[in-house]
Amino acid sequence: MATGRHDQYREDVIGRANVADTEALVDFYGDLERFHAGALWTVANRIEPWQPESRSVPVLWRYRDLRPHVLRALDLVTPEKAGRRVVYLNNPGRGDDAAAAVGWLYSGLQVMNPGEVASSHRHSASAIRFIMEGEGAFTNVDGHKMPLNANDFVLTPNGTWHEHGVGEEGTTCIWQDGLDIPLMNALEANFYEVHPDLQQAVTFPVDDTTMRWGNPGLRPAGENWSKRYSPLFKYEWAPTYEALLRAAKVSEGSPFDGIHMDYVDPSTGGPVMTTMGASIQMLRPGEHTKAHREVGSFLYQCCKGRGYSIINGQRFDWQERDIFCVPSWMFHEHVNLSDSEDACLFSFHDLPVMRSLNLYRQEALAENGGHQPILA
Amino acid sequence: MATGRHDQYREDVIGRANVADTEALVDFYGDLERFHAGALWTVANRIEPWQPESRSVPVLWRYRDLRPHVLRALDLVTPEKAGRRVVYLNNPGRGDDAAAAVGWLYSGLQVMNPGEVASSHRHSASAIRFIMEGEGAFTNVDGHKMPLNANDFVLTPNGTWHEHGVGEEGTTCIWQDGLDIPLMNALEANFYEVHPDLQQAVTFPVDDTTMRWGNPGLRPAGENWSKRYSPLFKYEWAPTYEALLRAAKVSEGSPFDGIHMDYVDPSTGGPVMTTMGASIQMLRPGEHTKAHREVGSFLYQCCKGRGYSIINGQRFDWQERDIFCVPSWMFHEHVNLSDSEDACLFSFHDLPVMRSLNLYRQEALAENGGHQPILA
Amino acid sequence: MATGRHDQYREDVIGRANVADTEALVDFYGDLERFHAGALWTVANRIEPWQPESRSVPVLWRYRDLRPHVLRALDLVTPEKAGRRVVYLNNPGRGDDAAAAVGWLYSGLQVMNPGEVASSHRHSASAIRFIMEGEGAFTNVDGHKMPLNANDFVLTPNGTWHEHGVGEEGTTCIWQDGLDIPLMNALEANFYEVHPDLQQAVTFPVDDTTMRWGNPGLRPAGENWSKRYSPLFKYEWAPTYEALLRAAKVSEGSPFDGIHMDYVDPSTGGPVMTTMGASIQMLRPGEHTKAHREVGSFLYQCCKGRGYSIINGQRFDWQERDIFCVPSWMFHEHVNLSDSEDACLFSFHDLPVMRSLNLYRQEALAENGGHQPILA
Amino acid sequence: MATGRHDQYREDVIGRANVADTEALVDFYGDLERFHAGALWTVANRIEPWQPESRSVPVLWRYRDLRPHVLRALDLVTPEKAGRRVVYLNNPGRGDDAAAAVGWLYSGLQVMNPGEVASSHRHSASAIRFIMEGEGAFTNVDGHKMPLNANDFVLTPNGTWHEHGVGEEGTTCIWQDGLDIPLMNALEANFYEVHPDLQQAVTFPVDDTTMRWGNPGLRPAGENWSKRYSPLFKYEWAPTYEALLRAAKVSEGSPFDGIHMDYVDPSTGGPVMTTMGASIQMLRPGEHTKAHREVGSFLYQCCKGRGYSIINGQRFDWQERDIFCVPSWMFHEHVNLSDSEDACLFSFHDLPVMRSLNLYRQEALAENGGHQPILA
Known part of the structure; x- marks a missing residue:
């Protein structure tokens, strides 16, 4: 027997379900339940929101x-006991199960002491890392070792063996991890393996992918890269910031995001991995962008300057190293609070998923000059 | 303060989290919670399963x-009150919220009387329909009207206006609906619209997409189809069954699926839509396939003959019009119980998602000659 | 010393070369010649036509x-001495060297007696064949044997081993060959190999590619075809003609080509091979299409009915089995001379080259109601 | 009546044509000629070379x-009378008609005085330019103006309006032009237009495409570039040379080409245009590469250092600004004659055509340690 109300999602709109509970119907609902079934009209308006x-x-x-x-x-x-020493971010809207910072994206702050190395593993989840502080960090992805500095962005694509560490000469390092673990679990596609040797060898010259693939308008000749992630694993901060400055000289940028660039797979011009993308943007001194909303979930880190963002009518003030999220289809706009310095936001997101599945949309806020009123 | 046990997912395997609760740690966990954060090692083994x-x-x-x-x-x-008269299938493993038959796939049985027409709408969810019984059913997709008969497979791709009905001369009709509504909700990408006129006009000759696009090895010249779904909306049963018979004459078929064909978008050779695909397979008299498992969720309908499938060690006997599901990464094998007649299974699935995101895997069962023991 | 006139291509149009010969210039031209060089303005107008x-x-x-x-x-x-008994078509505009029927396309009529088999070879050139008369012809492409009947269209893609023959029980057979031999030579990319065994084995069931790949809206599941030509080698006439009739019921067709379909690679929806495409079109009784011109070279065979085409102002009357060509960028229109029977034209062309290199254009004739006056 | 010998291409190899002239055959050949036809076996061995x-x-x-x-x-x-002042390179093997430097590639040296501007035009041919000497040169492509310096590489893709000039403050400038004019004529696809205003406006900030698209691993967000050529028009020498140095630190390079990079379209990772590609390579001090041959035609310019190349057994010594060609399928190897300085070769080629049409092949020289003996 079906219990509880079944007509709580009624809408009095033509084309929507609008069926009041009756005794006969409630009987019917109870019968259906016994066969692992239900009546669509009791849930239609809930599962097909506007x-x-x-x-x-x-x-x-x-x-x-x-x-x-x-x-x-x-x-x-x-590290031996914990695997990795990470404080992860838990979106209060999502319950404890997902371990999601926003949408189906996981994020955490990982810390390592000089001389430590985490064991090597691989998984279906794709990962990115963005360096926050410290000297001497490195990562090894499928034998490609890369030293890492503040604001460097590095990939550990799905299926690659990877391990992280900090050299003996270094200092305590903190970086932000971003993974699509929640998405992999939701899609029931998550595999995990520990490296048989626990540590993997460095089999290529240090920084080789950066040196060979990180050159503007050029690619190594004769190299047939067919993997579905970027052959460039590390995106260093210096040329990235330089790129923002260069673009700012010749373009107005986006009304919603200022000077805005996507990190790309240089072998395709597309996103760095199939399930997660990343972007960098510069808000010029005093810039206040307009609000829009997008299908997709975003996690931002301020990597330079200070300002605030208005998300769904709520103001969030940020400064260097603060992290914030924008859930799907929520209006957001950004403000640089300095009149003299630019502010930069790194972000990663699931737009590659939305674009692959043809679900991406965006919409500008039409009212109020494109700016959200801030809710009390 | 964090309550409950935090070390229940410990694994005593190198490279996995293995941290026992201590008073200091439990204090730590409580502090983290206040900042919408947690310690990864308390959940790592759970969110990164093997x-x-x-x-x-x-x-x-x-x-x-x-x-x-x-x-x-x-x-x-x-129909006016209910929107559509549908009994939907509810997977008991998923709880009530998702309204999922398996994975992120919705399915239901829809019924209509002669002379009825459902109002026209469109949504981000992609839909397929497979006709089970009755005469006179039709669907109208973006102005393309198509009459439908038993075992016909028809698309109503995401974003297309669609409405269904049964002609005055027809009989009561039942068909299976398949949609990715749960996935659209999970991805927070679901939009819904009722057609401004409630019904849409028929603006093309009846069956025009079938006549122009449903021809083997041919496409209409000069037609630049750029939408991301098939321009062929209806796949009729007669040529589909004929195709199975033809293929059976010249090929052994798949050890796991017998004679097995995918419905495709003839403009690309790829899946019919970006988020859902569909297939048809024929088990020859007496055929018993081998077991394999795949990343992806499947919903089958027996559309001819009778037999059984073993899914995760459990036997499910089916006959014409029965529906069953195979969840992700569960072993499955199929048996045709007739010695003289073939048996056919229609299925739809989320493999296009898995393939787009580079997550598809499959694995044959190695033990026991490739056959699962049936669990008591 | 340069001899002859060097200013014969002068045009008195701003932006075009317009330099009269002088003694100093002719000296200059002579000096350049000695260094394997020349002055662009002496040839610019010739090599950059409007x-x-x-x-x-x-x-x-x-x-x-x-x-x-x-x-x-x-x-x-x-056959042993000749390799193949073929009468090839030689476009009088091209000189003897190219052996081109039109543009960079070769074509010829091949004849075989019952019981004969040509030796197996392969080459960079792509080939098609269209059967004109006789019973019992077959071809073997990479081990796939296919019997062939009148109006069947068959591929022998570049790089595949192929051999042709007529069964002992057959009759003398004639078919049209179409190859891009001239293009392969022009592009200096032509390789040729005789099969080490002279004949190749039949290693697949007869007609297997037709049975597995020649089904509307379906493809064999699990088959990862990655070659850059169609896995469907034979396109039979019966379903092709049926497709034209079906399309004619629901569409007006093209103003230039009547009911017009492209043969396609079912694994991509694109052209059957990278360098040559083929099409079939039906002119309905009494139909007189409008004139347009295209970048690309075409070779037509009338495979049903009778009529005429006007090409560059010249009328060419054709009946069954006649062949005619349309050179690049020449206006052409077609007429079915019967008031009761349809007429069908098979054609092959180099449009895949034009499209791959982004060179395709077409233009309708604007004057005279879209019809060319016939030149005396 | 057919005149001359018809059996001059006979080969006494099974599977090749080997038919001696007889009186009956010569009669036959004469009859065929009257119908614009010929006997394949008289030309087969010529048109199908090994x-x-x-x-x-x-x-x-x-x-x-x-x-x-x-x-x-x-x-x-x-410039007004000549259109452009260019000395073009004429391959002695090709006859006068083609105006080809090698294969279907045109090249010339263009010269301009300060204050001169060539009129604006566009054509189907794709063009590249490589700056050789002088100060103050610029080009304007569809309103994007770019200043140019020695060893800068710039595109004027097919269909774009373009004009070149040298500023009043500049010096006499010389650059190398490279176009596929011969290919466009061979393919009968060449269109030409003079700009209606003769000069076109500068409608974007100077160097904007370089600033927005010429950044490593980044692309402007939200920019949907769908044209089939690179949105980056200019590839400056400084970062290009830097890229070679960087790659040399971490890779051995190609045995045939040393440190070798392709200029790419950053929106796709593919070639800069559909019909022509370009590459840059560095031979390290004393490097002597191994010989290979490729399907494709190449035109090289030495832009740094000195050395020689062996092409088809012939030695060609080059120094800065010398130009040389490698025809299709000829073995070539390169030598840097300096023991202390690197040598750099710029090249452009038709590999994008070969790759699009699936014709590319390469083969290493197997004998003699991979080095060609130099022919007397």
């Missing part, structure tokens, strides 16, 4: 709040 | 069970 | 003219 | 030979 309703909420994670706790992990657990 | 663990369970829905209730809906609700 | 100027001329080859000579070859040469 | 036989020959054009004549053109003709 527009996306994200289960995530906008959140700002302040670095000054998290950093002490991240460092505290150094003493509380060893 | 292999996919589907939340769906294998289910068989017998037509003789469901059909009376489907017909009962004719009297209980009107 | 629009394409084909070196081919329109030609009609009447079957009743050629057939007796084709049959005569049976007595004059053996 | 491997490509280029009509071009290897040539070296020494800059010290050509430069004085190029400068002489300044006094002999005006």
Whole structure:
């Protein structure tokens, strides 16, 4: 027997379900349940909303709040026991299960002491890392070792063996991890393997993918790269920031995002991986962008300057190293609070998924000059 | 303060998290919670399983069970009130929220009386329909009207206006609907619109897409189709069954699926839509296939003959019009119980998603001659 | 010393070369010649024409003219000595060297007696064949044997081993060969190999590619075809003609070509091979199409009915089995002379080259209601 | 009546044509000629060679030979009368008609005085330019103006309006033009238009495509470039040379080409245009590469250092600004004659055509340690 109300999603709109509970219907619902079935009209309006309703909420994670706790992990657990020492971000809208920072994206702050190396593994989840502080960090992806510095962006694509460490001469390092673990679990496609040797050898010259693939308008001749992720694994900050400055000289940029560039796979011009993309944007001094909303989930890190973003009518003030999220189909606009310095936001997102599946849309805010009123 | 155990997912395997709760750690976990954060090692082993663990369970829905209730809906609700009269399939593993038959796929049995027409709408969800019984059904997709008969397979791709009906001269019709509504909701990408006129005009000759695009090895010259779904909307049963018979004459077929064909977009040779694909397969008299498992969720309908499938060690006997599901990464094998007649299974699935995102894998069962022992 | 006039291509149009010969210039030209060089302005107007100027001329080859000579070859040469007994078509505009029927396309009529088999070879050139008369012909492409009947269209893609023959029970067979031999030579990319065994084995069931790939809206599941030509080698006439009739019921067709379909690679929806495409068109009783011109070279065979085409102002009357060509950028229109029967034209062409290199254009004739006046 | 010998291409190899002239056959050949036809076996061995036989020959054009004549053109003709003042390179193997430097590639040296501007035009031919000497040159492509310096590589893709000039403050400039004019004529696809205003406006900020698209691993977000050529028009020398140095640090390079990079379209990772590609390579001090041959035609310019190449057994010594060609399927190897300085070769070629049409092949020289003996 079906219990509870079944007509709570009624809408009095032609073309929508609008069926009031009756005794006969409730009997019917009970009968269906016994056969692992139900009546569509009892749930139709709920499962076919007029527009996306994200289960995530906008959140700002302040670095000054998290950093002490991240460092505290150094003493509380060893890499051997913990696997990785990471404080992950948990979107309060999502419940505990997903371990999602926003949408189906996972993110965390990982910390390592000089001389430590995490064991090597691989998984279906794709990963990115964005370096926050410290000297001497490195990563090894399928034998390609890369030293990492602040604001460097590095990939560990799905299926690649990867391990991270900090050299003996280095300092304690903190970086942001971003993975699509929640998506892999949701899609029931997640595999995990520990490297048989626990550590993998460095089999290529250090920084070789950067040197061979990280050159403007050029690619190594005769190289038939057929993997479905970028052969360029590391995107260094210096040329990235330079690119923003160059583009700012010759273009107005986007009304919604200022000077805005996507990190790309140089072998295709497309996103760096099939399930996650990443972008960098510069807000010029005093710039206040217009609001739009997009199908897709975004996680931002301020990597230069300070300002605020208005997300779904709520203001979030950020400064260097703060992280915040924008859930799907929520209006967002950004403000650089400095009159003299630019502000830069790194972000990663699931737009490659939305684009592959032909689901991407965006919409500018039409009212109020394109700016959201800030809700109390 | 964090409550409950935090070390319940410990694994004593190198490279996995293995941290026992201590008072200091539990304090730490509580502090993190206040900042919408957590310690990765408390959840790492859960969110990074060794292999996919589907939340769906294998289910068989017998037509003789469901059909009376489907017909009962004719009297209980009107199309105007209900939107559509559909009994949907609810996978018991998934909870009530998703309305998923398996994975992120929705399915239901829709019924219509002669002379009825459902109102026209469109949505981000992609839909397919497979005709089960009755005469006179038709669908109209973006102005293309198509009459439908038993075992015909028809698309209503994402974003297209569509409406269904049964002609005055027809009989009561039942068909299976398949949609990716749960996936659209999970991806927070679902939009819904009712047609401004409630019904849409027929603006092309009846069956025009079938006549122009449904020809082997040919396409209309000069037609630049750039939409990301098939320009062929209806796949009729007669040529489909003929294709199976033809292929059976010259090929052994797949060890896992017998004579197995994918419905395709003739403009690309690829899947009919970006998020859902469909296939048809023939098990020859007495055929018993070998077991394999795949990343992807499948919903089958027996459209000819009778037999059984073993899914994750469980036997499910099916006959014409029965529906069953295979969740992701569960072994499955099929048996035709007739020694003289072939048996045919129609299926739809989310393999286009898995392939677009580079997540597809399959694995044959190595033990026991490739056959699963049936669990008690 | 440069001899002859160097200013014969002068045009008195701003932006074009217009330099009269002087003594100083002629000296200069002579000096340049010694260094394998020249002055651009002496040739610029010639090598940069305002629009394409084909070196081919329109030609009609009447079957009743050629057939007796084709049959005569049976007595004059053996297949062993001749390789293949073929009368090839030679466009009078092209000189003897190219052996081109039009543009860079070769064509010829091949004849074989029952019981004969040509030796197996392969080459960079792509080939098609269209069967004209006789019973019992077959071809073997990479081990796939296919029996062939009148109006069947068959591929022997570049790089595939192929051999042709006529069964002992057959009759003398004639077919049209079409190859891009001239293009391969022009592009200096032509390789040729004789099969080490002279004949190749039949390693697949007869007609297997037709049975597995020649089904509307379907493809064999699990088959990853990655070659750059169609996996479907034979396109039979019966379903092709049926497709024209079906399309005629629901579409007006093209103003220039009537009911017009392209033969396609079912694994991509694109052309059957990378360098040559083929099409079939039906002119309905009494139909007189409008004139247009295209970048690309075409060779037509009337395979049903009778009519005429106007090419560059010249009328060419054709009946079954006649062959005619349309050179690049020449206006052409077609007329079915019967008031009761349809007429069908098979054609092959180099449009895949034009499209791959982004060179395709077409233009309708604007004047005179879209019809060319016939030149005396 | 057919005249001359018809059996001059006989080969006594099974599977090849081997038919001696007889009186009956010569009569037959004469009859065929009257119908614009011929007997395939008289030409088969000629038109189906065992491997490509280029009509071009290897040539070296020494800059010290050509430069004085190029400068002489300044006094002999005006840009208004000449269109462009260009000395073009004429491969002696090709006859006068093609105006080809090698294969179907045209090349010439263009010269301009300060203050001169050529009129704007566009054509089906694709063009590249490589700057050789002088200050102040610029080009304007569809409103994008770019200043040009020595060793800069710039595109003027097919169909784009383009004009070139040298600023008033500049010096006399010389650059190498490369176009596929011969290919466009061969394919009968060449269109030409003079700009209605003779000069076109600068409608974008100077160097905007370089600033927005010429950044490593990045692309402007939200920019949907769908044209079939690179949105990056200019490839400056400084970052290009830097890229070679970077790659040399981490890779051995190609045995045939040293450190070798392709200029690419950053929106696709593919060639810069559909019909012509370009590459840059560095031979390290003392490097002597191994010989290979490729399907494709190449035109090289030494832009740094000195050395020699062995092409088809012939040695060609080159120094800065010398130009030489490698015809299709001829073995070639390169030598840097300096023990301390690297040498760089710029090249452009038709490999995109070969690859699009699936005709590319390469083969290493197997004998003699991979090095060609130099023919006397």
